[in-house]
Amino acid sequence: MALWYLCVLLLNVATISRSQVLWNTQLRDTSRIPSNFSRQERMATIEALKGAIQIPTVSFSHEKSNTTALAEFGEYIQRVFPTVFHTSFIKHEVVGNYSHLFTVQGSDPSLQPYLLLAHIDVVPAPEEGWEVPPFSGQERDGFIYGRGTLDNKNSVMAILQALELLLLRNYTPQRSFFIALGHDEEISGTDGAQKISALLQSRGVRLAFAVDEGSFVVDNFLPSLKKPIAIIAVSEKGAMDLMLRVNMTPGHSSAPPKETTISILSAAINQLQQNPMPNMFGRGQVKTMLQQLAGEFSSPINIVLRNLWLFQPFVSRFLEKNPITNAMIRTTVAPTVFQAGIKVNVIPPVAQAIINFRIHPAQTVHEVLELTKNIVADDRVQFHVLRAFDPSPVSPTDDQALGYQLLRHTIHAVFPEVSVVAPGTCIGNTDSRHYLNLTRGIYLFNPVLLKPADFRIHGVNERISVQAYETQVKFIFEFIQNADMELVGMPDSPHQHDL
Numbered sequence: 001m002a003l004w005y006l007c008v009l010l011l012n013v014a015t016i017s018r019s020q021v022l023w024n025t026q027l028r029d030t031s032r033i034p035s036n037f038s039r040q041e042r043m044a045t046i047e048a049l050k051g052a053i054q055i056p057t058v059s060f061s062h063e064k065s066n067t068t069a070l071a072e073f074g075e076y077i078q079r080v081f082p083t084v085f086h087t088s089f090i091k092h093e094v095v096g097n098y099s100h101l102f103t104v105q106g107s108d109p110s111l112q113p114y115l116l117l118a119h120i121d122v123v124p125a126p127e128e129g130w131e132v133p134p135f136s137g138q139e140r141d142g143f144i145y146g147r148g149t150l151d152n153k154n155s156v157m158a159i160l161q162a163l164e165l166l167l168l169r170n171y172t173p174q175r176s177f178f179i180a181l182g183h184d185e186e187i188s189g190t191d192g193a194q195k196i197s198a199l200l201q202s203r204g205v206r207l208a209f210a211v212d213e214g215s216f217v218v219d220n221f222l223p224s225l226k227k228p229i230a231i232i233a234v235s236e237k238g239a240m241d242l243m244l245r246v247n248m249t250p251g252h253s254s255a256p257p258k259e260t261t262i263s264i265l266s267a268a269i270n271q272l273q274q275n276p277m278p279n280m281f282g283r284g285q286v287k288t289m290l291q292q293l294a295g296e297f298s299s300p301i302n303i304v305l306r307n308l309w310l311f312q313p314f315v316s317r318f319l320e321k322n323p324i325t326n327a328m329i330r331t332t333v334a335p336t337v338f339q340a341g342i343k344v345n346v347i348p349p350v351a352q353a354i355i356n357f358r359i360h361p362a363q364t365v366h367e368v369l370e371l372t373k374n375i376v377a378d379d380r381v382q383f384h385v386l387r388a389f390d391p392s393p394v395s396p397t398d399d400q401a402l403g404y405q406l407l408r409h410t411i412h413a414v415f416p417e418v419s420v421v422a423p424g425t426c427i428g429n430t431d432s433r434h435y436l437n438l439t440r441g442i443y444l445f446n447p448v449l450l451k452p453a454d455f456r457i458h459g460v461n462e463r464i465s466v467q468a469y470e471t472q473v474k475f476i477f478e479f480i481q482n483a484d485m486e487l488v489g490m491p492d493s494p495h496q497h498d499l
């Protein structure tokens with residue numbers, strides 16, 4: 001996913017639930033399968049990921065992807081995960097020619113099903129700058145290198161691997177679930193995720209929750225944060241591609257008018273650059289959340305965060321300085337295309353530009369469009385929305401939010417070093433937005449511990465450590481079993497969700 005990695009720093013949504021959620025563990029305590037794997041199984045797990053990296057399932061552009069590789073990938077997973085494909089209670093379907101939908105039928109139809117998401121396609125990887133060829137899947141110093149090791153074949157393979165290992169141990173689920181593997185996430189997901197979602201909707205499916213890529217367990221990312229923290233993104237920013245256009249009668253450049261299409265359009269863009277969209281730092285429950293996180297930081301940041309009543313303007317300005325943290329607190333405005341001019345001695349009749357907006361969850365497409373018109377404040381500039389979608393609604397994180405609580409519970413069990421699990425917002429976009437009709441609970445979380453040096457998604461030398469990948473498989477192995485537990489609601493819980 002484009003820019004998914006920025007999710008990790010977006011700690012700006014809700015409060016951290018410190019309350020204890022009760023689980024009815026009786027259901028499976030006797031039959032729980034331990035997540036210990038033999039040496040042979042662990043080797044096969046790593047080899048399977050390497051093989052997946054070696055298939056160059058590249059999405060080149062909005063029209064073009066390597067369909068040969070996508071087809072090969074479909075055959076590959078059948079070969080590597082034979083049990084998944086030959087289990088009577090699992091149905092496999094190919095959707096949109098290259099995407100895959102698995103329906104895993106649970107034994108208890110009263111439990112609402114959930115969905116695990118991942119995507120098969122990757123962004124291109126020119127060889128320049130790579131220590132090993134990007135589609136070699138080579139292992140070096142405990143890391144597997146290659147395009148897709150973090151975005152997102154690790155999830156594709158870990159989900160199927162965990163299921164394969166569970167099935168080999170005669171696991172049968174109680175709660176049904178779906179696995180949806182999209183093949184065009186990097187180029188919008190309209191042939192894959194969108195079609196799978198439409199298919200599920202046509203079958204009347206309602207999901208308890210969905211889990212997709214989009215955030216990580218992060219270590220050392222925020223200044224002076226003492227221990228790793230896990231961020232579960234519970235919302236995605238929206239987006240708008242807006243075309244600005246200026247038309248004038250063409251004239252000769254020897255007697256130019258005072259203003260031309262180019263100068264008018266430039267002035268409009270300059271206005272937008274000089275007047276950024278409002279800072280949303282004070283909105284939502286940012287302050288509460290940062291205050292709750294305060295204890296995780298060392299001095300002096302903990303003091304600043306405990307005293308936001310005093311330091312808010314300072315923190316807010318600090319966040320604006322860095323492009324990544326700035327993107328957390330406001331709608332961003334990026335002019336990406338500018339077109340004008342046909343001949344050196346002709347005043348161009350048309351000048352047009354495209355601006356890419358990423359919309360903060362506290363705003364809507366409509367609000368941002370109106371603000372933009374007010375900032376430009378020039379009738380000669382026309383506005384055409386080329387593509388737009390609102391930010392996704394914020395998924396629940398309270399005691400009754402099954403998906404969030406299952407993730408939190410599993411994170412604490414599999415990553416004992418993690419001190420805090422906090423909700424965040426994703427400033428990129430994922431396939432999950434195509435599933436908004438199916439559930440109110442969409443959680444973006446990749447169970448992989450990342451250090452700043454591993455932050456190489458869409459860049460050169462993308463890699464995952466062998467240990468991190470094994471832990472991801474273990475996490476999903478535990479998560480699937482945890483999903484069979486019943487969440488026993490807090491009797492005095494004020495919120496009830498229609499999950």
Ligand SMILES: *[C@@H]1O[C@H](CO)[C@@H](O)[C@H](O)[C@H]1NC(C)=O
Nearest residue numbers: 033034035036037038039041
């Ligand atoms: C996992 O551990 C259990 C006991 O704790 C043992 O019986 C079993 O053989 C182990 N499985 C593997 C694959 O190592």
Ligand SMILES: *[C@@H]1O[C@H](CO)[C@@H](O)[C@H](O)[C@H]1NC(C)=O
Nearest residue numbers: 055056058066068069070072
């Ligand atoms: C597409 O994938 C196939 C393998 O499935 C590979 O042989 C071929 O080189 C790839 N094409 C491009 C343009 O990358």
Ligand SMILES: *[C@@H]1O[C@H](CO)[C@@H](O)[C@H](O)[C@H]1NC(C)=O
Nearest residue numbers: 067095096097098190191192
């Ligand atoms: C899927 O395959 C059919 C038949 O080969 C083709 O017409 C269609 O364009 C393909 N769709 C995609 C998304 O590649």
Ligand SMILES: *[C@@H]1O[C@H](CO)[C@@H](O)[C@H](O)[C@H]1NC(C)=O
Nearest residue numbers: 197198201433434435436437
């Ligand atoms: C969601 O459901 C509405 C109403 O049924 C439908 O019009 C819309 O196309 C659906 N959206 C998606 C993304 O599936």
Ligand SMILES: [Zn+2]
Nearest residue numbers: 001151152213
């Ligand atoms: Zn991705």
